[in-house]
Amino acid sequence: MSDVGRTGKGLLSGYFGLLVLFLYAPLVVLLVFAFNDGNIPTLPIKSFSTKWFTAAFADTPLIQALIRSALIAVINGLAATLLGLMAAVSLARKRLPLRGVVMALILLPLVVPYIVLAVGLVVLLHELGITTSLIAVLAGHVVISLPYSVLVILPRLRTLDSSIVEAAADLGASELKAFLLVTVPLLAPAMLSSFLIAFTVSFDEFAIASFLAPPGSPTYPIYLYAGARTPALLPEVIAMGSIVITISILAIIAADFARRWAERRVAAPEGGSILG
Amino acid sequence: MTATTVEAFPRRARRWPLWLSSRAFARFLTAATPSLYVVLLLIVPVVLIALYSFGLKTNPAAGSATGFSTANWSDFLTGAGNPFRGRFFTSLIVTLAVSCIAVLGAYPLAYFLAFVARRHRYTILLIILAPFFTSYLLRVVAWEVILNNDGVINSLLWTLHLRAHGHAITWLIYSKFSVALVLFYAWVPFVALPIFVVLDNLDRRLLDASHDLGATRLTTFFRVTLPLSLPGVIAGFVFVLIPTTGEFIAPLLVGGPSSQLFGNSIQAFFSDTPDWNYGSVLAITLVVVVVILLAIFGRFINTDLTEQAAT
Numbered sequence: 314m315s316d317v318g319r320t321g322k323g324l325l326s327g328y329f330g331l332l333v334l335f336l337y338a339p340l341v342v343l344l345v346f347a348f349n350d351g352n353i354p355t356l357p358i359k360s361f362s363t364k365w366f367t368a369a370f371a372d373t374p375l376i377q378a379l380i381r382s383a384l385i386a387v388i389n390g391l392a393a394t395l396l397g398l399m400a401a402v403s404l405a406r407k408r409l410p411l412r413g414v415v416m417a418l419i420l421l422p423l424v425v426p427y428i429v430l431a432v433g434l435v436v437l438l439h440e441l442g443i444t445t446s447l448i449a450v451l452a453g454h455v456v457i458s459l460p461y462s463v464l465v466i467l468p469r470l471r472t473l474d475s476s477i478v479e480a481a482a483d484l485g486a487s488e489l490k491a492f493l494l495v496t497v498p499l500l501a502p503a504m505l506s507s508f509l510i511a512f513t514v515s516f517d518e519f520a521i522a523s524f525l526a527p528p529g530s531p532t533y534p535i536y537l538y539a540g541a542r543t544p545a546l547l548p549e550v551i552a553m554g555s556i557v558i559t560i561s562i563l564a565i566i567a568a569d570f571a572r573r574w575a576e577r578r579v580a581a582p583e584g585g586s587i588l589g
Numbered sequence: 590m591t592a593t594t595v596e597a598f599p600r601r602a603r604r605w606p607l608w609l610s611s612r613a614f615a616r617f618l619t620a621a622t623p624s625l626y627v628v629l630l631l632i633v634p635v636v637l638i639a640l641y642s643f644g645l646k647t648n649p650a651a652g653s654a655t656g657f658s659t660a661n662w663s664d665f666l667t668g669a670g671n672p673f674r675g676r677f678f679t680s681l682i683v684t685l686a687v688s689c690i691a692v693l694g695a696y697p698l699a700y701f702l703a704f705v706a707r708r709h710r711y712t713i714l715l716i717i718l719a720p721f722f723t724s725y726l727l728r729v730v731a732w733e734v735i736l737n738n739d740g741v742i743n744s745l746l747w748t749l750h751l752r753a754h755g756h757a758i759t760w761l762i763y764s765k766f767s768v769a770l771v772l773f774y775a776w777v778p779f780v781a782l783p784i785f786v787v788l789d790n791l792d793r794r795l796l797d798a799s800h801d802l803g804a805t806r807l808t809t810f811f812r813v814t815l816p817l818s819l820p821g822v823i824a825g826f827v828f829v830l831i832p833t834t835g836e837f838i839a840p841l842l843v844g845g846p847s848s849q850l851f852g853n854s855i856q857a858f859f860s861d862t863p864d865w866n867y868g869s870v871l872a873i874t875l876v877v878v879v880v881i882l883l884a885i886f887g888r889f890i891n892t893d894l895t896e897q898a899a900t
Contacts, residue, residue, distance in 0.1 A: 321806065325697055325701040328698070329701045336717065355741075415620055426831075426875050431859075456630045459627065538726060
């Protein structure tokens, strides 16, 4: 028996179509208005031009903010993946003292509201007598990326066949060597996912950055926020935003293809979502 | 790290420093480093905020005396007509409403993925989730462009002569509606995820059995499928509720003065005033809310995570 009747199927498909429209409408709006010749994003669009792209690329503070954010996001991706790998390896161990505590600590950043973490870090910096800096922003981003990294790497680590590592040990590899030469390459797809998620988390993060980025060196989201509230800047913010959105969507598709390809190579069991 | 760089490693066993060759110590470091990182950058800050909320620490710029005091707490909790308490409850109602609507909106989507789009469900899941991985801030800006007084919806209505030119629909932006709409938009695909996982792993034989015993499709849905999918529903509900309790970005861009959320109060205290003590009371309130939510719903997320970790 089919689980859904014909009417049900029609209704569900219709609903799905509407929801996809709803989910993509804002993205399409950004893409369309990026080419709007006018100064305010309103209908009807009288003529199209690429002048706002030219304006956006000529806007040095915007480009600098983008570079700043990309740099922080890359370092965050690497740092969070490394720390996440350490945590996952520990949690995958058969015996780990205080396992529950370690697990709780690692997952905690998922449930603490970013605004609380942001003001907490402001207070911590004040306590330590440190001024706000981009390094502080990065440090905060690593905290919020860590749980995602562990949630991506740990399940993959658990599916690894332990006999492969044992074989490496039997063939004379030290524990560290077996880990670096056998386990890490097998974890590469998960580590790549972890890097990409951590990159995305950082690149888009506003709450922590708005409190910890020093005046004069805004990250891209901070610039974006200021630009969205300044009518004169809005058109070029939309133009640059449409580029960022397009690159993100392409990267997501590419990452998913890469993941499927890597999974076939590693021949690990089907992971399921793109989060895996 | 790619496979080639790993193979480029020297084949001979290298001598590691003595302290690293101690296996137990290396293992300790591996577990302790990420844990201590979270303690230092998350637990310590929250403890500091708690100290501020009781006046045990003060921001020198505020000029108030340091010393144990519950004045701010009692003002927030019991002060007559306290505006922050009022905003707290309004905010709670908005986030609860958004979470419920997001679950209602996500359920048919998850059901479609699990039962209609069977073969291509992972590809379709990717289509649904892709916007979620693009910039949240940019999507909120896009909604601002759509809902604005001279934005896409209003100007479209004018162009089609469905509404007198220049007369915008006032509640479209800077309202509770616009804040709730943006939050619903942001979370609906994510809520569908846990519901989909539960539905996808549902034992189909139970549905067949229900059918064989004479139940209609609707009866089967309400008496078998829906009850069995409740853990996913609750997980999805909590997935929206917890992050939105501290939300302040959407109200900044599409909210008006009356639709600011509790998170905005916290943000305002720390960025616009030196009164970190009162701001800390509000921040700790949010932490308490999350702790209560986790105490009620935590086991649903917990089972999910252990299941995920076990597979």
